[in-house]
Amino acid sequence: MSEQAFGANLGARVLATNTRFNSWTSATECALALYDEQGNERSRVPMTHAGDGSYSVELTDAGHGTLYQFVLDGQAVPDPYARFLPHGVHGPAMVVEPAYQFKHGQALGRPLHEHVIYELHVGTFSEQGTYLGAIERLPELVNLGVSTIELMPLSSFAGARGWGYDGVAHFAPHAVYGTPDELRQLVDEAHGMGLSVLLDVVYNHFGPAGNYLSRYHQAYFSYDLKNAWGDSPNFGHPAMRAFAIDNALYWLTEFRFDGLRIDAVHAMVDPSPEHVVSELVAAVRRLSPPRLLIAEDDRNDPMLIEDFGMDAVWADDFHHQVRVTLTGERDGYYAGYEPGLAGIASVIERGWLYEGQVYPLSGEARGRPRGDLATHSLLYCIQNHDQVGNRALGDRLTSAVDLDSYCAVSALLLFLPSTPMLFMGQEWAATTPFLFFSDHDAELGQAISQGRREEFKHFAAFSNPELRAHIPDPQALETFERCRLNWDERKQAPHARVFDVYRDLLNLRKTDEVLTPGAFGRLRADETSGLLRVTRFSAGEERVLLLNLSDRAVSVEPLDLPPDSTVLFSSSPSPDASAVPPRTAVILATLYVAASG
Secondary structure, three states: OOHHHOOOOOEEEEOOOOEEEEEEOOOOOEEEEEEOOOOOEEEEEEOEEEEOOEEEEEEOOOOOOOEEEEEEOOEEEOOOOOOOOOOOOOOOEEOOOOOOOOOOOOOOOOOHHHOOEEEEOHHHHOOOOOHHHHHHHHHHHHHHOOOEEEEOOOEEOOOOOOOOOOOOEEEEEOHHHOOHHHHHHHHHHHHHOOOEEEEEEOOOOOOOOOOOHHHHOHHHEEEEEEEOOEEEEOOOOHHHHHHHHHHHHHHHHHOOOOEEEEOOHHHOOOOOOOOHHHHHHHHHHOOOOOOEEEEOOOOOOOHHHHOOOOOEEEOHHHHHHHHHHHHOOOOHHHHHOOOOHHHHHHHHHHOOOOOOOEEOOOOEEOOOOOOOOOHHHEEEOOOOHHHHHOOOOOOOHHHOOOHHHHHHHHHHHHHOOOEEEEEOOHHHOOOOOOOOOOOOOHHHHHHHHHHHHHHOOOOHHHHOHHHHOOOOOOOOHHHHHOOOOOHHHHHOOOHHHHHHHHHHHHHHHHHOOOOOOOOOOEEEEEEEOOEEEEEEEEOOEEEEEEEEOOOOOEEOHHHOOOOOOEEEEEOOOOOEOOEEOOOEEEEEEEEOOHHHO
């Protein structure tokens, strides 16, 4: 099979004087079906078989806006390489010739240590739920002080609403959010405001509805190898390998994204001598300016960075340890974490908690020591779409803890040199939930709801019949609408106070000579006299964060702090120099004293 037989060359490509349609299939015959604006078939055109399953045809009257499908052995089938699917994943594709003129150049090329990431779901981030609606809110994020937005997956999926992790047409931005050119405009406008833009992509599985790849060729999937979501993509075959790699390059070049977050890398099973992720990274590294690659992976394995070449990896142990310390929760995967400040200190010093110990949920060893991995190559958060949305009621951290404690652990997150990520609305303690929502046909929707209850059966809210009865119906439109951010909250008490805390912390992270990106120094964490003490050292200075999560003030006298210590920040409105108030984080500045190091 030739390299041109599959990959980004498939689908419809507008050339100088015509449009070329390419398909790769095991079908014995292939034709092109053309449709009118209402989606009704108007004609069929034979395609030429070039060998190795490759079919093609060139037309001079099928430019931008033309609707089409490929006809495999007499049956019209949606194009899995479509660049736009205005009628949904089961309908005809649209020929796309980009018209948007970029104003702000290529990707920004921001180095990893300068990123403060803001994760958002396009459909619920703004009132409009569109790319253009998101653009209107970008100045708010600039004012907040984040550097980067990360869009949850945009690949076309079945139905009008969903998280995006059940995408099936990875080259076609989801039509409900807007046109491909409007997505280009979102990325470009963000760049014009100094914001980098990352995209969440999913290659470990395809959604349960609208995946037509196997209709074209059985080689795309490993039917004897299952994962949690169905048949595993067959990365041992060049067709699926090219699909993933070319798709990554497509988003980064056609839309000028600054990088990708690759979902569930641990579930991308590949028996090849070179893992597909390693080859994908190598292909991306040839782009200029450089792009950022982040792995979501639960293995706590430095191999992802040291061997595969990724830039960063999600390190969820930090989130879990903070959560159990704040709330005492021990069900589900939280059973592997003991509440306490000492546990948080251990995670901070190690980077993650599990370095080969037996993980209670699996009964198997998990993780390896992080070794020489730079601290900023670990992505930390106290909330993200998973940790909120996979809760039965989609409740945010502020539903379980008081705002003082919330502001205190927010200070911890933004004090650390790890790469921080915020989840949309976190900066003002939004009260809107982020629930699981979908828009499938009734039978599939019910099956998915049942599957989620099985996946999260270790959590009481999913296993207890009385609690389970209160889980909102993912299929209901109301469930989706409840998740739309209420931006008016951020100016109201007590949310305005939380917003000020976040903005002050992000400003301190940018301007302080020890905390600023690029001030690479030593990091130390311990639990002393009821306080979490985290110290950052750089250039003869030190910054000390003291975290008190108890209900009483804790004296700093046992810490033997240098007498010239000054308060740079306090999450409590009335700090006391001699003690840390209840449920408060204080950041101190002092000259480095060798004896204390």
